[in-house]
Amino acid sequence: MIDRIDRKLLDLLQRGGPRPAAELGEAVGLSASACHRRIRALEAAGIITGYTARLAPERIGLGLDVFVDISLTSQSEEALTAFESAVKSFDEILECQLLSGASDYRLRVAARNVADFDRLHRHCLSRLPGVAAMHSAFALRTIKAFEGYPVPAGEA
Amino acid sequence: MIDRIDRKLLDLLQRGGPRPAAELGEAVGLSASACHRRIRALEAAGIITGYTARLAPERIGLGLDVFVDISLTSQSEEALTAFESAVKSFDEILECQLLSGASDYRLRVAARNVADFDRLHRHCLSRLPGVAAMHSAFALRTIKAFEGYPVPAGEA
DNA sequence: AACAGTGCGCGAGGTGCTTGCATATCGTCG
DNA sequence: CGACGATATGCAAGCACCTCGCGCACTGTT
CATH class of the missing domain: 3.30.70.920 (Lrp/AsnC effector binding domain/regulation of amino acid metabolism (RAM) domain)
Incomplete structure (x- = not known):
């Protein structure tokens, strides 16, 4: 189940938010480790399929x-x-x-x-x-x- | 000037290739540091605009x-x-x-x-x-x- | 009221990034 | 033709970050 924090994480990650999990955690009100765990869970669930460079x-x-x-x-x-x-x-x-x-x-x-x-x-x-x-x-x-x-x- | 190595790097990065620069370097025939430097240069040149998560x-x-x-x-x-x-x-x-x-x-x-x-x-x-x-x-x-x-x- | 189950923060250990330095390569100029 | 300057590389050390085990708090259930 995706809650408000996951939604904000996905939004940040899609828009190229900060890479260090510590900053991501700060943005969503979580510690670095908890934040990182949620991201891994989203990856494992197949919601995040990968990370790619965006080109101009x-x-x-x-x-x-x-x-x-x-x-x-x-x-x-x-x-x-x-x-x-x-x-x-x-x-x-x-x-x-x-x-x-x-x-x-x-x-x-x-x-x-x-x-x-x-x-x-x-x-x-x-x-x-x-x-x-x-x-x-x-x-x-x-x-x-x-x-x-x-x-x-x-x-x- | 973009050479063959840069093109391969951009191709890998766009397709969500391996994150560790060491593996990227191996894929293009460069050391980790040289590979990382080229990526930074591509970012500084505005060619790579950012890194984003791709969602399903x-x-x-x-x-x-x-x-x-x-x-x-x-x-x-x-x-x-x-x-x-x-x-x-x-x-x-x-x-x-x-x-x-x-x-x-x-x-x-x-x-x-x-x-x-x-x-x-x-x-x-x-x-x-x-x-x-x-x-x-x-x-x-x-x-x-x-x-x-x-x-x-x-x-x- | 006690108990799983879930999710969190903390901290140690390991991995990968980052940068300074010496060197090789190529093009240019004397 | 030789020397110099610029560019890019590899190596290695320092550091930031990730990763995971542990204990604790909270919630819903029996």
Whole structure:
């Protein structure tokens, strides 16, 4: 059961709060050891899946964020599987989800600039199998970047 | 200048590689101290912006991932600003971007289930100012979750 | 009222981070 | 062609932090 302290811990950890457990404990009103124990429990419960570095995409030259909506020519099991494994094989495709509605896939890719997106378009997107239609939308500006999920009260 | 070792480090760190710098160093062929120094340099350069815990949304009861496309009634500066600050004020709105095309915003929200999305719809989305049209698409399945950017050679 | 069960703080021991120093490597300039 | 300067590395010591066992407080149960 997740209580108020766990929620605050998860919130801090998702937002890149202080690493030393002593400071985390101080922030939530716990000793370092108790705080650390709770974090380990959250990890063991599979709630915290890992710790990752967050990068500034523009600092590594990835200034362009593009959503690509794709519909397939066939909805057969084989077509879906082939498409999905091709998607997974390209590092430039950051994420991909199957959406409700017109049985579309939506993926997100990162490119250095428009010319680089053209390269991606030819090198990756055009090689995805079974594509009937493709529509790209460029992100002009990020109003809110992902910084973690809100943690609802009392779960798990 | 980012060389091959930095790229490998960034790749490992984005994917939640081993925390001890000694193991990281072994993975890239460096001693622990040299490896640690490079990481600090990447942080100082603003390439690594922080370290965050990654959570399993379904483990905290957030089983539903929804994209919401929104167009506004007015494109005036005030309308955009009002809309964007309202977006930022809701924790349930995970991300938001302004897209090219029909001057649409796209946001992503997480909900516990369909009923909870209805609550979000009434509690958050309906309170966003200046909305002309809204269209939601549910993520049926995640083929590829975000696990970090590919790091192009020789940047910064 | 006594008793498990849970979760806390404290403290010792071990691990990993952090930094100074000497050295190797590479590019540059005399 | 040789020497110098800059950069990056490895090593080792000092230190901060994590980790875990222990005893205690609190809660709910019988």
